[in-house]
Amino acid sequence: MKAATIQLETLTCPSCMQKIEGAVKKLDGIDMDSLKVLFNSSKVKVSFDEDKLAIDQIESAITNMGYEVLKSNVK
Secondary structure: OEEEEEEEOOOOOHHHHHHHHHHHHOOOOEOHHHOEEEOOOOEEEEEEOOOOOOHHHHHHHHHOOOOOEEEEEEO
16 A cells, blocks of 8 residues: 655635545545545545555545646556
């Protein structure tokens, strides 16, 4: 498992959090218990199975919802 912190452009409302969370949850390889969308800091924190999923795919799911990814940090 890899842990990622994804910095987003400013989130403007709580429903943004729910939309992002819903899009990321649909991806195969996401650790559901680790998924956190942080409204105040505009970050997504998540762990994922790198054998099933790449960070680019998570970023694409977010950008396809209309949100801008500024940078990602994967450990």
